[in-house]
Amino acid sequence: MKLRTALMGACASAAMALPALAERGADGHVNIIYWQAPSILNPYLSSGTKDVESSSMILEGLAGFNEKGEVIPRLVDEVPTVENGGVSADLTTITWVLSEGLLWSDGTPVTSADAVFTYEYCTHPEGGCAQAARYDGIASVEAVDDRTIKITFDAPKPNPYQAFVGGTSPLLQKAQFENCLGAAAPQCTEANFGPIGTGPFRVTEFRPNDVIQMEANPNYRDPAKPAFATVTFKGGGDAAAAGRAVLETGEFDYAWNLQLAPDVIAGMLAAGKGQTVIGFGTLVERIEMNMTDPSPNLPEGERSTTAHPHPFLSDIRVRQALSMAIDRALLVEIGYGQAGRPTCNLVPAPEMFASDNTGCLTQDLEGAKALLEEAGWTVGGDGIRTKDGMRLSILYQTSTNAVRQDFQALIKQWWNEIGVEVELKNIDASVFFGGDPGSPDTFQKFYADVEMYANNFDGTDPEPYLAQYTCDKTPGPTNGWQGENINRFCDPAYDELIKELGQTGVMEERAALAKRLNDMLTKDSFVVVPLVDRGRISAHSNSLGGVVLNTWDTELWNVADWYRVK
Amino acid sequence: MLTFTLRRLLTAIPTLLVISFVIFGLLELAPGDPLADQPLTVPPEVREKMRVALGLDQPFYIRYVLWLKQFFWIEPLYTIDSLFGTSFAEGEQRIVSWQFRAPVFDVIWQRLPQTMWVVGMAYLVGVLIALPIGIVSAYRQYSWFDQVGTFVSMIGFSVPTFFTGVLMIVIFAVNLGWFPSIYDTTLRVTDWESFKRQVAQMVMPVAVLALFNASQISRFMRASMLDNLNQDYVRTARAKGMTEPVVVLTHVLRNSMIPVVTVIALGVPTIFGGAIITEQVFKVNGLGQLLITAIYANDLPMVQTLTFIFAVLIVLFNLIADILYGLLDPRIRYD
Amino acid sequence: MSDGGLPTGGPSARKLVEVRNLKMHFPIYAGLFRTRVGEVKAVDGVSFDIYEGETLGLVGESGCGKSTCGRAVLRLYEPTSGSIRIDGREIATAGFETLRKMRPTMQMVFQDPQASLNPRMTVAAIIGEPLDEHTSLSKAEKLARIYELMDAVGLNRNFANRYPHAFSGGQRQRIGIARALALNPRFIVCDEPIAALDVSIQAQVVNLLEELQEKLGLTYLFISHDLSMVRHIADRVAVMYLGKIVELAPRDALYARPLHPYTQALLSAVPEPDPNIEERRRRIILRGDVPSPANPPKGCNFCTRCPKVMPVCRDVEPAFAEVEPGRFTACHLYDATIMKTAGETAAPEAQSTSDKVQQGA
Numbered sequence A: 001m002k003l004r005t006a007l008m009g010a011c012a013s014a015a016m017a018l019p020a021l022a023e024r025g026a027d028g029h030v031n032i033i034y035w036q037a038p039s040i041l042n043p044y045l046s047s048g049t050k051d052v053e054s055s056s057m058i059l060e061g062l063a064g065f066n067e068k069g070e071v072i073p074r075l076v077d078e079v080p081t082v083e084n085g086g087v088s089a090d091l092t093t094i095t096w097v098l099s100e101g102l103l104w105s106d107g108t109p110v111t112s113a114d115a116v117f118t119y120e121y122c123t124h125p126e127g128g129c130a131q132a133a134r135y136d137g138i139a140s141v142e143a144v145d146d147r148t149i150k151i152t153f154d155a156p157k158p159n160p161y162q163a164f165v166g167g168t169s170p171l172l173q174k175a176q177f178e179n180c181l182g183a184a185a186p187q188c189t190e191a192n193f194g195p196i197g198t199g200p201f202r203v204t205e206f207r208p209n210d211v212i213q214m215e216a217n218p219n220y221r222d223p224a225k226p227a228f229a230t231v232t233f234k235g236g237g238d239a240a241a242a243g244r245a246v247l248e249t250g251e252f253d254y255a256w257n258l259q260l261a262p263d264v265i266a267g268m269l270a271a272g273k274g275q276t277v278i279g280f281g282t283l284v285e286r287i288e289m290n291m292t293d294p295s296p297n298l299p300e301g302e303r304s305t306t307a308h309p310h311p312f313l314s315d316i317r318v319r320q321a322l323s324m325a326i327d328r329a330l331l332v333e334i335g336y337g338q339a340g341r342p343t344c345n346l347v348p349a350p351e352m353f354a355s356d357n358t359g360c361l362t363q364d365l366e367g368a369k370a371l372l373e374e375a376g377w378t379v380g381g382d383g384i385r386t387k388d389g390m391r392l393s394i395l396y397q398t399s400t401n402a403v404r405q406d407f408q409a410l411i412k413q414w415w416n417e418i419g420v421e422v423e424l425k426n427i428d429a430s431v432f433f434g435g436d437p438g439s440p441d442t443f444q445k446f447y448a449d450v451e452m453y454a455n456n457f458d459g460t461d462p463e464p465y466l467a468q469y470t471c472d473k474t475p476g477p478t479n480g481w482q483g484e485n486i487n488r489f490c491d492p493a494y495d496e497l498i499k500e501l502g503q504t505g506v507m508e509e510r511a512a513l514a515k516r517l518n519d520m521l522t523k524d525s526f527v528v529v530p531l532v533d534r535g536r537i538s539a540h541s542n543s544l545g546g547v548v549l550n551t552w553d554t555e556l557w558n559v560a561d562w563y564r565v566k
Numbered sequence B: 001m002l003t004f005t006l007r008r009l010l011t012a013i014p015t016l017l018v019i020s021f022v023i024f025g026l027l028e029l030a031p032g033d034p035l036a037d038q039p040l041t042v043p044p045e046v047r048e049k050m051r052v053a054l055g056l057d058q059p060f061y062i063r064y065v066l067w068l069k070q071f072f073w074i075e076p077l078y079t080i081d082s083l084f085g086t087s088f089a090e091g092e093q094r095i096v097s098w099q100f101r102a103p104v105f106d107v108i109w110q111r112l113p114q115t116m117w118v119v120g121m122a123y124l125v126g127v128l129i130a131l132p133i134g135i136v137s138a139y140r141q142y143s144w145f146d147q148v149g150t151f152v153s154m155i156g157f158s159v160p161t162f163f164t165g166v167l168m169i170v171i172f173a174v175n176l177g178w179f180p181s182i183y184d185t186t187l188r189v190t191d192w193e194s195f196k197r198q199v200a201q202m203v204m205p206v207a208v209l210a211l212f213n214a215s216q217i218s219r220f221m222r223a224s225m226l227d228n229l230n231q232d233y234v235r236t237a238r239a240k241g242m243t244e245p246v247v248v249l250t251h252v253l254r255n256s257m258i259p260v261v262t263v264i265a266l267g268v269p270t271i272f273g274g275a276i277i278t279e280q281v282f283k284v285n286g287l288g289q290l291l292i293t294a295i296y297a298n299d300l301p302m303v304q305t306l307t308f309i310f311a312v313l314i315v316l317f318n319l320i321a322d323i324l325y326g327l328l329d330p331r332i333r334y335d
Numbered sequence C: 001m002s003d004g005g006l007p008t009g010g011p012s013a014r015k016l017v018e019v020r021n022l023k024m025h026f027p028i029y030a031g032l033f034r035t036r037v038g039e040v041k042a043v044d045g046v047s048f049d050i051y052e053g054e055t056l057g058l059v060g061e062s063g064c065g066k067s068t069c070g071r072a073v074l075r076l077y078e079p080t081s082g083s084i085r086i087d088g089r090e091i092a093t094a095g096f097e098t099l100r101k102m103r104p105t106m107q108m109v110f111q112d113p114q115a116s117l118n119p120r121m122t123v124a125a126i127i128g129e130p131l132d133e134h135t136s137l138s139k140a141e142k143l144a145r146i147y148e149l150m151d152a153v154g155l156n157r158n159f160a161n162r163y164p165h166a167f168s169g170g171q172r173q174r175i176g177i178a179r180a181l182a183l184n185p186r187f188i189v190c191d192e193p194i195a196a197l198d199v200s201i202q203a204q205v206v207n208l209l210e211e212l213q214e215k216l217g218l219t220y221l222f223i224s225h226d227l228s229m230v231r232h233i234a235d236r237v238a239v240m241y242l243g244k245i246v247e248l249a250p251r252d253a254l255y256a257r258p259l260h261p262y263t264q265a266l267l268s269a270v271p272e273p274d275p276n277i278e279e280r281r282r283r284i285i286l287r288g289d290v291p292s293p294a295n296p297p298k299g300c301n302f303c304t305r306c307p308k309v310m311p312v313c314r315d316v317e318p319a320f321a322e323v324e325p326g327r328f329t330a331c332h333l334y335d336a337t338i339m340k341t342a343g344e345t346a347a348p349e350a351q352s353t354s355d356k357v358q359q360g361a
Helices: A002-017 A049-055 A112-123 A174-180 A182-187 A189-193 A239-248 A262-269 A316-324 A328-335 A365-374 A402-417 A463-469 A492-501 A507-521 B002-029 B044-053 B060-084 B104-139 B144-158 B161-175 B192-229 B232-239 B244-272 B276-282 B287-296 B300-328 C066-073 C096-105 C123-134 C139-152 C157-161 C169-181 C199-216 C227-233 C251-256 C261-268 C275-280 C336-346
Strands: A029-034 A063-065 A071-073 A093-097 A138-145 A148-153 A201-207 A211-216 A230-235 A274-289 A340-342 A385-387 A393-399 A421-427 A450-455 A528-541 C015-030 C035-051 C055-059 C081-086 C106-109 C187-191 C219-223 C236-241 C244-250 C321-324 C327-329
Touching: A029 A049, A029 A239, A049 A230, A112 A138, A112 A148, A112 A174, A174 A182, A174 A189, A182 A189, A239 A262, A239 A274, A239 A528, A239 B161, A262 A274, A262 A528, A274 A316, A316 A365, A316 A528, A328 A340, A328 A402, A328 A528, A393 A402, A402 A421, A402 A450, A463 A492, A463 A507, A492 A507, B002 B060, B002 B300, B060 B300, B104 B144, B104 B192, B104 B244, B104 B276, B104 B287, B104 B300, B144 B192, B161 B192, B161 B276, B192 B244, B192 B276, B232 B244, B232 C106, B232 C169, B244 B300, B276 B287, B287 B300, C015 C066, C015 C219, C035 C066, C035 C219, C035 C244, C055 C066, C055 C227, C066 C187, C066 C219, C096 C106, C096 C123, C106 C169, C123 C139, C123 C157, C123 C169, C139 C157, C139 C169, C169 C199, C199 C219, C199 C227, C219 C227, C227 C251, C236 C251, C236 C261, C244 C251, C244 C261
Parallel strands: A029 A230, A393 A421, A393 A450, C055 C219, C055 C236, C106 C187, C187 C219
Antiparallel strands: A063 A071, A093 A148, A138 A148, A201 A211, A211 A230, A274 A450, A274 A528, A340 A528, C015 C035, C015 C081, C236 C244, C244 C327, C321 C327
């Protein structure tokens, strides 16, 4: 064992010494497997992770994020900031200047007109653009000259790195997509399956939901990169098969997102053909408390609406007791292993935005019981607490998923222990997250007392994410049950702070505000009960070098730097 | 026979229309949303726009009629156009998949080769090994050969392919390293080397499926042979002084093949249906995998079109089986 | 073993078929591992001769082994033991190829004309197949022979290319007969050839068989359960019960004066066309069921149902012996030594067998 560790260490250090000497295409072929197969290579028409990440090898934004969540330049020499004058002092404009001599993979020059076109493409009212949120709050995008792009916002934009930044908002080539605006967008199959980009690779063959064949982009801006001449990007199957292909048979070099039981991964690693990489982002598995009454006795249209507050979950002591009863460390051990860590925060990262909130990490069943007693809930004959003839009985729903069902069972046990009756329910993910206003089982309708799922935010700025919990975003019959404020949480003070955050440009102040907002939702009110900060675990073969897992941009953000360890 | 065929084809039209309506209706009633796999970070307004872009704001019957028109009118025109360079279908909207935003038929054509290669080959191999096994098992009923054959068919029939498939991967791909665990659909056979690689990657999926097919068909063959072996005409043939091979292969086999051939014909549509599980296990990514991912993604146009094509094939091969029966069995005449 | 007796056809006739102590036992397998637990003694030591040109009728109730016997004689089954000589050649132990070469001399007409004809072959193919196998006739000669055979059995030549299902039952049996005649056989086993046919057709087929016998000098083993039909066609008749021949005699003698109690019972069941005789006819009703051939009773096979059963019958198996010239039977009643020693005490226990069996079953 020690010998092998030592050998691997030696390999790793050898690998460190080798890179960057290579020339483009010198390392031959690389095989990537995603167990979800890409169905389209235009991230504006599908925001599925598999589609965004596969297309990020071909299409790029003006800038991206590195593994620490910092903005890094891609098609520009320098990221515009208030300090260098790229962002106006009033935070209403940002000006990007393209690097000189940039070419599309077909050899034509990249100009600011392409950026303007991309903006038009995604904001076209009939286009159904999946990344429209990236271009929210933009008044105009202008081409000042061939290399200068000026974005003007409706209002001060403290975080201007949304449009054209990261894998979800890449530049499209105007010449290729010119006839694909609006309703015509889906019909441009050829363009959607083989976009011309500035990324390190270009498509040679695309078979939807199966495989992408790529070759090095001859016009890539760094003449020494990428090290690989060709790529096979296979999709489909399941996480276990993908892990096996990298860690056990060595057929593939990189496998994405191995959502597997911890012991399964350990078993695969034993074959010694590859290793795992783990990154923690903002994905938090949490329990959301319903602040309104989901009782089926209420007429349809009034169930789970603000018209009727929840009979007992509106009492903070009940919510807190429920949170205290949970042993988060055990949940992590059972469900995620090294790919998870317990958290009490809704915003666990980036570091500067993460509150030092650790109060929930130790389970306290006695404290929970005491709190319920204090709130007037006394244990009845059958061990279930009652108050004023009302039983403390909870309907707990989530999507169908093995880990979630394990969590449900464990949490039910803990809650039973403190005298809470729990009824479990799981719903097929496509229904639960489907958002069909006609279905009673969507997470937005929330016809249950508590529900569990995971959510995260895109990019590094938590503002839009925290802004989901304002009073006006409450789903209900009036807005077709659309709206992200799932708990129906409503606190004017919270709304005030969100407004303040929207006007603050200085990073430190923004961070402080975000932490306060996070605490208001979690440790101050227990409306959101975070459980696990879910990391992402991927695997690569021992012979693939340069892999850095990044949770702020696509996993393939630095594929241009990958190389073959010799 | 011709009038029978024509009459059956005519009656198939309303049947298929009803089937298409039922499929469409069932898919419509099924829960789920084509945008469900989009991340939660996509705001609701954007979702709504995407939904409109897919045509989901139209009522059910309008989408059904549109689909009918696209399937029976525009797609055939499009095929004519691509064959003869005409432009009948110009500007008409083809059936477009919701997950790919690409014409459904283009993807189906793309998937057909690997499905035909793997699933079709498995069917062929299955039939080829099933027939002799069935014949010998019946001729030597209760011999050790028959007992072993029964046992193996039992296993092939009852052990699911996701088990045998993964087992084979663990043995032959992970431990022995003989065959790849992941099928490369982009491999083109151009020389001896690539042919060997193609064979190597086909071995496991074909073996798994062929075992399943063979166990089914060999049982049919055996039962049918046994039915015939005890008939008087077999005794007649022996009394005539025919040699044993003639008795078994000409007299018994030819009569036993009648039901078996129809069973084989009825099984052909399942080739086109792909082998959902086996394709998933070996990442063959053929029609079966296309169907299952379309179902997961709530890609209704794809699911509707694929299931309807299967329905057409099933109706068609039922007819073919009936016609074959008529051709093989002189006692049956369709007039 | 005794001799087969004299043929009615005259002393000049010679034996064509000699069967000696033929046994056909089928094994019974049972249990988890299909072990052999016993055997069905379908034919249990029968002996008889058939003279050239005669018809031997073989009668008995269903399940008595007469069809099995017929098939075993042609070696369509592998006999368990015994000897079968046809035209002087042993076939019970002949090798497969020798046997195949001998097939043309011996043929069979089956009970179910539908089942015995391959449904996927035309009439011409069915009749012509043995010609392909055993002769080297040219195509035209073969066709001529097929037509000749069809004429001989009274089938329209134009139907040669039709399939068996297109014919009526009687016509199908004619096809079966033509098929059997194709190779000029000398000996034909007719296994209930008329049982599956309408009564009106039965006579036609029987007459055809008789005509052909006369014309071609055929020898028949005619198996049937129809006593009147056997009386019509057979020269001599053998009666089988539970795998054994109980009586063998010239036809007229047998029908006039049956010796074995079983034969008596069997014949008493034949309806008489003359109402006067019919009225006086006394039916002997046998009680109980035929015992299982897998487990036959000790002593005489018939002892469980015999109206004249004696104690000795339950112990000693009676020998098959010639009791009168040309008449054979296996019954202690005709065994002089036994009858003498038993005396009056051995009076038949007529009608007094157990009560557990049903009357007239």
